[in-house]
Amino acid sequence: MSDMSTTVAPAPVEVKKGWAGQSVPRKEDKRLVQGEGVFVDDVKRHGMGYVFFVRSPYAHAHITSIDVSQAEAIKGVYGTLTGEEVASLTDPFFQLSTPPGAHLKDFALAVGKVRYVGEAVVAVVAETRELARDASELVEIEYEPLDPVTDARRAQDDGVEILHEDSGSNLMWEGVYEWGDLDAAFAEADKIVKIDELHFHRFNSTPLETDGALVEYNRGVGQWTLYTNNQFPGFAAIMMGPAMRCGLDKLRFVTQDIGGGFGNKITSHPQLVVCCLLARKLNRPIQWTEWRTDFHLSMSHGNERWFHDTEVAVKSDGTLLGFRTKALDDAGAWLRYEPLGGVIWAQVTPGMYRWRNIRLEFTQVATNKAPVSPNRGYSRMQHLWFTERVIDIVAHELGLDPVEVRKRNYIRAEDMPYETPNGCVYDSGDYAQMLDVALGLIGHDGIEARRAEASARGKLLGVGIGSTLDSGTNNFGQSRMINPELQFSGNNEVATVKLDIFGEIVVTLGTTPQGQGHETTAAQVVADILSCSIDDVQVRAGHDSYWNSHAGFSGTYASQFAVTGLSAVKGATEMLAAEIKKLASAIFGGVPVEALELADGGVRIAENPDAFLPFMACGAIINANNAGLPEDLGVTLNCRYVYRPPFQVPDVEKKFGNLTLTYAAQVHVAVVEIDPETGAYEVVDYAAVDDCGKRIHPQIVEGQVMGATAQALGAATHEQFEYDAEGNLLTPNFYDYHVPHALDMPPLKTGSIESPSPFTPLGTKGMGEGGGAGIHAVCAAVQDALRGHGDAIVWDSCNPYHRVWEMLSNPGASRSLVSVVDA
Amino acid sequence: MNVSGERTFAAPRATVWKVLNDPASMAKTMPGVESFDVQDDKHWTANVKIPLGLGGLKMKIAMEKTEERELEFAKMAIKGNGVGAMMNMTTTFELADAPDGGTAMKWAADVKIAGPVGSMGQRVLQPIVNQQVDGVLASLDAEVQEALAAG
Numbered sequence A: 001m002s003d004m005s006t007t008v009a010p011a012p013v014e015v016k017k018g019w020a021g022q023s024v025p026r027k028e029d030k031r032l033v034q035g036e037g038v039f040v041d042d043v044k045r046h047g048m049g050y051v052f053f054v055r056s057p058y059a060h061a062h063i064t065s066i067d068v069s070q071a072e073a074i075k076g077v078y079g080t081l082t083g084e085e086v087a088s089l090t091d092p093f094f095q096l097s098t099p100p101g102a103h104l105k106d107f108a109l110a111v112g113k114v115r116y117v118g119e120a121v122v123a124v125v126a127e128t129r130e131l132a133r134d135a136s137e138l139v140e141i142e143y144e145p146l147d148p149v150t151d152a153r154r155a156q157d158d159g160v161e162i163l164h165e166d167s168g169s170n171l172m173w174e175g176v177y178e179w180g181d182l183d184a185a186f187a188e189a190d191k192i193v194k195i196d197e198l199h200f201h202r203f204n205s206t207p208l209e210t211d212g213a214l215v216e217y218n219r220g221v222g223q224w225t226l227y228t229n230n231q232f233p234g235f236a237a238i239m240m241g242p243a244m245r246c247g248l249d250k251l252r253f254v255t256q257d258i259g260g261g262f263g264n265k266i267t268s269h270p271q272l273v274v275c276c277l278l279a280r281k282l283n284r285p286i287q288w289t290e291w292r293t294d295f296h297l298s299m300s301h302g303n304e305r306w307f308h309d310t311e312v313a314v315k316s317d318g319t320l321l322g323f324r325t326k327a328l329d330d331a332g333a334w335l336r337y338e339p340l341g342g343v344i345w346a347q348v349t350p351g352m353y354r355w356r357n358i359r360l361e362f363t364q365v366a367t368n369k370a371p372v373s374p375n376r377g378y379s380r381m382q383h384l385w386f387t388e389r390v391i392d393i394v395a396h397e398l399g400l401d402p403v404e405v406r407k408r409n410y411i412r413a414e415d416m417p418y419e420t421p422n423g424c425v426y427d428s429g430d431y432a433q434m435l436d437v438a439l440g441l442i443g444h445d446g447i448e449a450r451r452a453e454a455s456a457r458g459k460l461l462g463v464g465i466g467s468t469l470d471s472g473t474n475n476f477g478q479s480r481m482i483n484p485e486l487q488f489s490g491n492n493e494v495a496t497v498k499l500d501i502f503g504e505i506v507v508t509l510g511t512t513p514q515g516q517g518h519e520t521t522a523a524q525v526v527a528d529i530l531s532c533s534i535d536d537v538q539v540r541a542g543h544d545s546y547w548n549s550h551a552g553f554s555g556t557y558a559s560q561f562a563v564t565g566l567s568a569v570k571g572a573t574e575m576l577a578a579e580i581k582k583l584a585s586a587i588f589g590g591v592p593v594e595a596l597e598l599a600d601g602g603v604r605i606a607e608n609p610d611a612f613l614p615f616m617a618c619g620a621i622i623n624a625n626n627a628g629l630p631e632d633l634g635v636t637l638n639c640r641y642v643y644r645p646p647f648q649v650p651d652v653e654k655k656f657g658n659l660t661l662t663y664a665a666q667v668h669v670a671v672v673e674i675d676p677e678t679g680a681y682e683v684v685d686y687a688a689v690d691d692c693g694k695r696i697h698p699q700i701v702e703g704q705v706m707g708a709t710a711q712a713l714g715a716a717t718h719e720q721f722e723y724d725a726e727g728n729l730l731t732p733n734f735y736d737y738h739v740p741h742a743l744d745m746p747p748l749k750t751g752s753i754e755s756p757s758p759f760t761p762l763g764t765k766g767m768g769e770g771g772g773a774g775i776h777a778v779c780a781a782v783q784d785a786l787r788g789h790g791d792a793i794v795w796d797s798c799n800p801y802h803r804v805w806e807m808l809s810n811p812g813a814s815r816s817l818v819s820v821v822d823a
Numbered sequence B: 001m002n003v004s005g006e007r008t009f010a011a012p013r014a015t016v017w018k019v020l021n022d023p024a025s026m027a028k029t030m031p032g033v034e035s036f037d038v039q040d041d042k043h044w045t046a047n048v049k050i051p052l053g054l055g056g057l058k059m060k061i062a063m064e065k066t067e068e069r070e071l072e073f074a075k076m077a078i079k080g081n082g083v084g085a086m087m088n089m090t091t092t093f094e095l096a097d098a099p100d101g102g103t104a105m106k107w108a109a110d111v112k113i114a115g116p117v118g119s120m121g122q123r124v125l126q127p128i129v130n131q132q133v134d135g136v137l138a139s140l141d142a143e144v145q146e147a148l149a150a151g
Helices: A029-033 A083-089 A129-136 A182-188 A233-244 A269-282 A292-298 A341-348 A380-398 A402-409 A431-441 A444-456 A476-482 A518-530 A561-587 A615-624 A698-717 A772-786 A801-809 A811-815 B013-020 B023-029 B116-150
Strands: A049-055 A061-067 A077-082 A120-126 A140-145 A171-179 A191-200 A212-218 A223-228 A251-255 A286-289 A304-314 A320-330 A357-365 A460-474 A493-499 A505-509 A537-539 A596-599 A602-605 A608-614 A638-643 A660-674 A681-691 A748-752 A818-822 B002-009 B033-040 B043-052 B055-069 B073-082 B085-097 B103-114
Touching (some): A049 A129, A049 A269, A061 A083, A061 A120, A171 A476, A182 A304, A182 A320, A191 A380, A233 A251, A233 A269, A341 A460, A341 A476, A380 A460, A402 A431, A402 A460, A431 A444, A431 A681, A460 A772, A493 A615, A505 A518, A561 A596, A561 A602, A561 A608, A602 A615, A608 A615, A660 A698, A681 A698, A681 A772, A698 A772, B002 B116, B013 B085, B023 B033, B055 B085
Parallel strands (some): A049 A286, A223 A251, A505 A537
Antiparallel strands (some): A061 A140, A077 A120, A191 A304, A191 A818, A212 A223, A304 A320, A493 A638, A660 A681, B043 B055, B055 B073
16 A cells, blocks of 8 residues: 655755745646646547558568458548558668668568567558458458567577578677776685576556557648657657658657657657658548557567676675676567667666676677667666676675675765766765665664564565666767767757747747656746746747757657756756846846846846836837847847757777766665565565755656656566567556556655756756666565575566565575675 | 367267268367358368457468378368467377277367467466367267267
8 A cells, every 4th residue: 555755855955045946836737637738649630540550460470461452442441551562662760780780671561571479560541440440350461470589598599580681690789898907806806706697577668648640741842740749759750751761851740748758659650650651642641549459569668688697706895896797688579779778778887886897798689579669767777777686696695784785885975976987977976875865764773673573474574775877868979889880979959948029938848748847847947047937937838840949869768858958948048038138238228238137027227126127028129119229139039049968979999988967866775575475575665765966846856756666666576578489478468467556556755865966057967767776676675585585596677476486486496596606 | 389188989980080070060069160161171161259368259260181091190280360360270180999999089289379369368278278178079079979870
């Protein structure tokens, strides 16, 4: 049962009076709670056709024939689209990878072959959603089944079927990362802890709203308008434009409200291409709302990853010197955003620890499963789970206290900003303090008494810690470590702030909010700078790439709005403030701008407040009453600012450089009780402590922390995309894929500290992806509970009851994965 | 999924063999058969509604006898197409004289259901298949006895 209590640790920074820092009512919420939001499925057009995708029942098969004639003969069916048509009308999507992954020929529909159950083969459009679905049953497709590849560990074995003949193997990308001096580290070590295999499982985040679009084609100018909930239109555009052989100006992306994204809505570009082609072919708007089972089957699974042959160099006192491991990543059938996961993890290479000597061999393979793509905590979550597992296994095997091992090895507050072995710079933070706050929230001092009390009830109590980093504001130059030919680097975001004719303050963002409260936090920043009320600030809802507030990296993803979005807002607002003063200086007859101040919704002479020009007057003068103004005034009151983080292009050869600008952190502590007879367990106490720098809106931050915790607990205990040997997804629906409900949540205590980032204009850090900490914490807690009861090692990130029972029943199976040798 | 078993019929091998090779008789033993057509002595088709998981799965079934040794052995390949699901099955029947009289039949089947419906049904497939097999064998027994009575 949920028993929410909140404890906030004393904030170490001064509280500046202003809108920022206050949990004001969210501007978005009135329309949302009144059901007046506009989501993609709310967008209707006269004569629109509904699209339904016919999907492959086979994990791996040649397509020998497709017959759409019966479906097209049905009254009310507007038409169809097949892979062969797509292949003639478009080029394959651009691949980010070097060979062999670079050779993939990825089209919007399957061409000649299917590679996972649920892959879209034919699109059927009809006058109703139901008719399209019914008519799809009349599409006759003949297949010639092939053996599927469902285990990444076997994907490169001799004799295994090749998914992509063009690439010649199931290897997609590989790279070796090494920093420091591994030989010296292992020579210095007292012990070497060896871990043969760890496995991070496949799951995703289940947005309330599935993917969708309403696509119109303007035949006269050859331009598509896509009302869509894609959360990264900049990426979708660069994928779609070249494939569709059109300029990006022909692709207009529009969004108002989005019901959650979590990264899962980044890679809908294949479906959007299908909608575009159909809108042009059938000369009518095309509406696509993804069915939930289709979402489970085919969209955006998180990366499944194995860690093999791990060796950790450690001193007897628990001082960590270095590690080496081999990461094997299962990309699924296509590289839709991959192999970027092969470098994104490196943003957090040493986790939260002072490891200086690291080697990681990264291999990514294709399998007959749904393609992976970003999922909240993308690629860093897998790696941070690995580092946290290593910490707890080392502590477990050496008989050390996991708290002490962490504190001994955490990067210290006095070391901030801290440069990691691979050149990333952790901007600020005090991880040990966060851990103390978290331990305090669950009463760690009394944990042994609780353990004894649980034992008396026949339960095994365990406590586990999860420390995680939420790296935000990507330097897209890191993509060059995957492929040196890629011409991406840095990052950017845009905002415009203007004064309209009646003094309306209108803010336009380049971002695509999905519930994060951008309208509210942007208004807070603007109101502080213009010295007005947030009620006077109108932030346009949603995103439109035809607004002039759109840059190549515009979107909402990867924990960056509080830095990129709000810094752009800050920059544009400061430009506007300067222009307002400049205008007032002219109006007031040459009063120096330094003598002017903004206050109470206008500009005035500081020493003569009666000399006051309201914003309404400023807007009216510039926009409608501007005769007589100086020719060289240079004021438009319509200010656009592009925020560009201070990045350099990383050193591709050394794989060295600052990959993200900010490092928010979360430390979670979980307490579990296990029934030793069945393996069933319950999270009986839980604390999450967050540090994301300066918080503009603490309640929104706390909401993110709670949501991320729910994500973690679902993943840690039962959410998994599980395939059988034939490549059937066994969990393609809510019967088998259980997403946590409110009643599944444990008592949750939250705390926070604020370590402002020295690198960002507002001291903020992007946040929202710290959910991994909960997975680490539950794994650690289960392992702690099993201590002395077989001493099983938790080797998988998902531990449903049956797996815990197996660890209790046969601890030797997991114990055989771990060994300790004297160095 | 592999299923197999043995069954003894109180009838001579010729009678059992005849029933196994008579499409009309076999159609009566199969669950959910809505129509049945014989193309030739090696190829049959049927429209069936297979009870699976949350509801019935309609399929067009094509059966091909791929191997036979009269009175001893038969092997069939069965392919089914339904909405969102495909079934591939190979099944074998092996007949022998039972020690105590009658006919002993060893049978085996390898059943694969692909696609979304297959995924949804996987968790309940085994008990359903077992239940259906019991029903098929009971019906088969009845057909054999009827054929025996008819001489």
